[in-house]
Amino acid sequence: MRRMVLVLVLLIAGGARAADEKKPNWGYFDTPKLPSGWRVHDINRPRPPVVTPGAKSGAAPSDAIVLFDGTDLSNWVGTKQDNPKKKKYNPTGAALWKVENGYLECAPTGSIMTKQTFGDCQFHIEWQTANPRQGASQNAGNSGVFMMNRYETQVLDNYENRTYADGMAGCVYGQTPPMVNACRKPGEWQSYDIIFQAPRFEGETLVSPAYVTVLLNGVLVQHKTEILGPTSHKKRTAYKAHGKDVIALQDHDNNTRFRNIWIRELDLMKDDSKPE
Ligand code: MG
Numbered sequence: 190m191r192r193m194v195l196v197l198v199l200l201i202a203g204g205a206r207a208a209d210e211k212k213p214n215w216g217y218f219d220t221p222k223l224p225s226g227w228r229v230h231d232i233n234r235p236r237p238p239v240v241t242p243g244a245k246s247g248a249a250p251s252d253a254i255v256l257f258d259g260t261d262l263s264n265w266v267g268t269k270q271d272n273p274k275k276k277k278y279n280p281t282g283a284a285l286w287k288v289e290n291g292y293l294e295c296a297p298t299g300s301i302m303t304k305q306t307f308g309d310c311q312f313h314i315e316w317q318t319a320n321p322r323q324g325a326s327q328n329a330g331n332s333g334v335f336m337m338n339r340y341e342t343q344v345l346d347n348y349e350n351r352t353y354a355d356g357m358a359g360c361v362y363g364q365t366p367p368m369v370n371a372c373r374k375p376g377e378w379q380s381y382d383i384i385f386q387a388p389r390f391e392g393e394t395l396v397s398p399a400y401v402t403v404l405l406n407g408v409l410v411q412h413k414t415e416i417l418g419p420t421s422h423k424k425r426t427a428y429k430a431h432g433k434d435v436i437a438l439q440d441h442d443n444n445t446r447f448r449n450i451w452i453r454e455l456d457l458m459k460d461d462s463k464p465e
Contacts, residue, residue, distance in 0.1 A: 214326030216353035221425045227355075229363050229423060234354040240369040242406030247313060247380070249451040256303055256436075257450040259291035268299025268440075277440070292317070292448040295332055300440045302338065306433040308387040311453040312336075313380065317446040318346035320376025324443065326352040330375070331441035333362065333420075336385045337434040341420035342403055342411075344381075344445060347372040359403055359410035362420045367403070367410035378448070379406050386457040388416075390430035397458070398428070 216232025227234045249255055256264045262284040269282030277299045279285060285298040318330025330346030340361070347358040347370060354360070358379075359367030373379050382404040389397040403411040418426035438447065 214328065214352055214356075217423065220423050223364065223417070223425070225365075229425060230353040230355055232353060234366065236351070236354050237357070237367055237369045240371045240408055242371045242373065242408050247382070248449070249313070250453065253313075253451040253453050254305070255451045257293060257447065259288075259448055261288060262286065262293065262301070264304055265301045266304055267301050270299060292446045294444055294446045295438070295440050296444075297440060297442055300335075300437045302435040302437045304435075306435055307337070307452060307454060308433045309455040309457040310336075310383075310385050311455060312383040312385065312436065312450075313452070314383075314450045315378050315380045315448045316344050317378050317448075318344075318375050319444055320374070322346055322350065322375045325350060327356055328443065330445045331439070331443050332445040332447075333439035333441070334381065334383060335420065335437035335439060336383070336399070336401070337387060337431065338437050339419040339431075339434070340385070340399055340401070340416050341439070342381060342383055342401065344439070346375050348374050359405040361401060361411065361414055361416055363422065363424075364417050365411065365414050367405065368412070369408060369410060371405045371408035371410060373406060381405060382407075384455075384457075386413075387433070388428060388431075389458065390428075393430045395428045395430070 217230045218232060220229040222228055265284040267279050267282050267284040269279060270277050271280045277297060279298045284301040286296045286301055287294040322329050329350050332344040333341040335341050343358055343360045343362045345358045354366035355363055357367055358372050384402040386400040388399040399416040400413045401411050401416060402413050418428050
């Protein structure tokens with residue numbers, strides 16, 4: 190009898206696991222292991238606790254380059270796609286996202302990129318996901334800020350919306366979950382302040398990885414987190430040498446909105462401790 194119960198329990202557990210495997214947005218069992226010991230998008234990695242953020246976020250300081258002030262996309266380009274049979278047909282490569290009421294809204298025309306390239310920086314952006322929520326898990330308000338067109342800080346409607354920990358808002362996607370879940374409700378404006386230290390290369394050799402610090406709605410969610418390589422899905426990646434590059438906002442087929450985007454260029458590896 191005891192043996193039968195054990196077999197039954199194992200069968201149920203196996204069935205639950207099989208059912209979970211059919212919901213890949215909740216996580217995975219079969220992806221490569223990270224140095225932390227967790228798998229990429231590990232379904233069993235604990236979700237960070239919830240913190241309710243305060244009410245306000247920030248305006249641009251005097252030395253900032255304003256990338257979007259609510260009026261136009263003159264500082265941005267789009268993703269060229271000159272095959273009319275493709276879903277994201279965009280023959281000119283212009284930034285085709287919608288601008289209205291002081292915000293820009295992702296349109297299914299491909300990701301948009303800054304015209305200017307950047308390295309180390311402090312970056313501010315505000316974002317809003319649809320209310321009511323459309324889709325679930327990774328399909329709810331998904332976008333992302335890609336520093337140097339490679340390293341994503343995830344944008345996602347993560348308010349009471351379960352997904353894998355390293356895919357949550359404020360994560361280094363596929364690598365490091367946010368320290369807490371500081372998301373506001375769908376339809377509320379949220380903010381990111383991202384301090385990004387670019388990777389350094391000597392020739393083809395990596396001499397210093399990228400690091401990122403992120404505040405979500407004023408709450409620290411990443412603290413000088415080492416970035417392990419360019420962002421990917423279900424994979425680990427390795428650095429390849431590159432110089433300054435554009436910042437991209439991801440088109441993930443969700444109508445996420447953005448406003449008040451500014452950047453301060455920095456040199457975070459400059460040694461100011463001694464006279465010249
Ligand atoms: Mg994303």
